[in-house]
Amino acid sequence: MMTTIEIRAVHQRFETFEALKGIDLTLNEKRIGIVGSNGSGKSTFARLLNGLLIPTSGQVLVDGLDTAKSGKAVRRKVGFVFQNPDNQIVFPIVEEDVAFGLKGLKLPAAQRGALVEEVLDRYGLGPFRSHPSHTLSGGQKQLLALAGVLITRPDCVVFDEPTTLLDLRNARRVAKVIAEMEETVIVVTHDLPLLQSFDRVIVFDQGRVIADDEPNSALARYVERMQ
Amino acid sequence: MRSRGEISSFLHELPAAAKLLVLAGAGTGLVLVGSLPVLAGAFLATLLLYWLAGISRRQAFQQLRPLLWLLVLLFIVQGVWQSWELGALVVLRISTLILLAAFVTLTTRTDALIAAVESALTPFRRFGVNPAKVGLAFSLALRFIPVIAQQANDIRDAQRARGLGANPVALALPLIVRTLRMASDVADAIDARSPYSDHSGDEGELPPRFVLQPNTSNARMSCNDAEPQLKT
Numbered sequence: 001m002m003t004t005i006e007i008r009a010v011h012q013r014f015e016t017f018e019a020l021k022g023i024d025l026t027l028n029e030k031r032i033g034i035v036g037s038n039g040s041g042k043s044t045f046a047r048l049l050n051g052l053l054i055p056t057s058g059q060v061l062v063d064g065l066d067t068a069k070s071g072k073a074v075r076r077k078v079g080f081v082f083q084n085p086d087n088q089i090v091f092p093i094v095e096e097d098v099a100f101g102l103k104g105l106k107l108p109a110a111q112r113g114a115l116v117e118e119v120l121d122r123y124g125l126g127p128f129r130s131h132p133s134h135t136l137s138g139g140q141k142q143l144l145a146l147a148g149v150l151i152t153r154p155d156c157v158v159f160d161e162p163t164t165l166l167d168l169r170n171a172r173r174v175a176k177v178i179a180e181m182e183e184t185v186i187v188v189t190h191d192l193p194l195l196q197s198f199d200r201v202i203v204f205d206q207g208r209v210i211a212d213d214e215p216n217s218a219l220a221r222y223v224e225r226m227q
Numbered sequence: 228m229r230s231r232g233e234i235s236s237f238l239h240e241l242p243a244a245a246k247l248l249v250l251a252g253a254g255t256g257l258v259l260v261g262s263l264p265v266l267a268g269a270f271l272a273t274l275l276l277y278w279l280a281g282i283s284r285r286q287a288f289q290q291l292r293p294l295l296w297l298l299v300l301l302f303i304v305q306g307v308w309q310s311w312e313l314g315a316l317v318v319l320r321i322s323t324l325i326l327l328a329a330f331v332t333l334t335t336r337t338d339a340l341i342a343a344v345e346s347a348l349t350p351f352r353r354f355g356v357n358p359a360k361v362g363l364a365f366s367l368a369l370r371f372i373p374v375i376a377q378q379a380n381d382i383r384d385a386q387r388a389r390g391l392g393a394n395p396v397a398l399a400l401p402l403i404v405r406t407l408r409m410a411s412d413v414a415d416a417i418d419a420r421s422p423y424s425d426h427s428g429d430e431g432e433l434p435p436r437f438v439l440q441p442n443t444s445n446a447r448m449s450c451n452d453a454e455p456q457l458k459t
């Protein structure tokens with residue numbers, strides 16, 4: 001199912017510092033990229049999309065649900081993959097970690113097991129199911145983080161710099177997985193080639209949107225601005 | 228690295244609650260006992276447990292390695308200021324405790340451990356203790372001990388590269404800052420990753436997107452979600 005996220009007149013302040021200075025956007029494409037230099041407000045923006053952060057003023061609506069009022073319902077629709085997988089893997093063993101997303105659901109054990117197996121196999125993590133999660137490689141950890149999000153069956157997944165901490169080979173692998181996902185994806189990244197096949201790229205600079213277009217024009221504008 | 232699931236022994240099969248009780252008892256005993264031969268015996272008995280469970284010597288050593296420098300430091304400090312016997316006593320006591328705790332986690336599934344902790348805490352519900360939350364905290368502790376130990380190693384390596392010696396305070400400060408920053412990320416991740424749990428341990432109705440479709444194989448579920456606006 002396609003998700004529509006509306007961002008209406010959003011400002012985000014941290015004490016006196018204004019990290020986002022008036023954002024108005026409607027996101028309903030299948031693949032959206034977010035770029036911008038460090039400190040431009042990308043992570044702040046990403047965290048608004050599933051209610052991890054509530055805007056200081058303005059509104060964020062996910063399929064009509066206000067993130068300030070319906071946090072849980074919003075997070076069922078919008079999953080989030082953090083930059084550092086080490087901080088979002090919360091169980092000591094791979095399969096236990098993936099199953100965490102099902103916590104609170106009245107599921108028969110067999111079905112729970114089948115769901116865990118399905119996502120682990122999808123990312124080649126099946127052979128590692130009973131391994132301690134801290135012994136996986138960086139790329140495997142990021143895939144485990146993604147598996148732990150996808151098991152909740154979100155309609156949309158937000159990624160905050162999913163490949164920044166990875167070596168080139170693992171970064172390629174994770175980028176390929178993202179490019180091939182069925183779900184709607186919103187990706188904050190510095191990996192510009194990844195965005196070539198996207199539907200839309202939004203450029204942030206100092207808390208404002210300075211370009212919002214198809215990838216080629218938006219990235220050209222970004223590169224020009226950074227010189 | 229060998230992992231749970233690939234090895235199995237009668238020790239793996241013991242109920243988690245029994246292992247936790249024995250661990251708590253042994254832990255208390257180790258702290259109370261002050262006799263070097265008894266502690267040395269306890270240390271050897273723990274190694275025997277590892278052998279019985281089929282855990283490799285290498286993996287047993289891996290449990291102690293992150294704390295090795297601390298143990299050496301303790302031994303020297305106690306030895307110089309008190310007595311070498313006391314140094315040996317302290318090191319044996321701590322090593323045995325760590326090995327025993329690691330033994331329980333290596334031979335028990337985390338969900339079984341959590342279930343044991345949760346049911347042990349159920350009587351305390353009336354005092355405002357939420358067993359599901361404590362269970363989660365418990366698994367987080369198990370998960371992040373190796374991560375924090377790794378960070379301690381990284382920081383120490385960086386300090387050594389700059390010619391700084393092993394100073395516990397110089398290590399502790401950056402480690403605490405990093406751990407706190409990590410903790411706030413982890414709290415966000417828990418929120419983001421468990422949209423169906425209120426951490427009360429109670430289970431709600433199954434939402435449509437998880438309902439099994441009658442005409443498909445059991446692994447394939449519907450992704451349609453026609454549920455109305457949910458109240459939270």
Ligand SMILES: Nc1ncnc2c1ncn2[C@@H]1O[C@H](COP(=O)(O)OP(=O)(O)O)[C@@H](O)[C@H]1O
Pocket residue numbers: 014017019036037038039040041042043044045
């Ligand atoms: N919790 C916070 N408290 C104070 N300042 C913050 C907080 N989060 C972000 N900021 C500030 O907001 C600005 C934008 O941060 P961020 O959204 O993380 O940027 P980006 O992800 O583009 O690098 C930065 O200057 C950062 O220091």
Ligand SMILES: [Mg+2]
Pocket residue numbers: 042043044160161
């Ligand atoms: Mg960021």
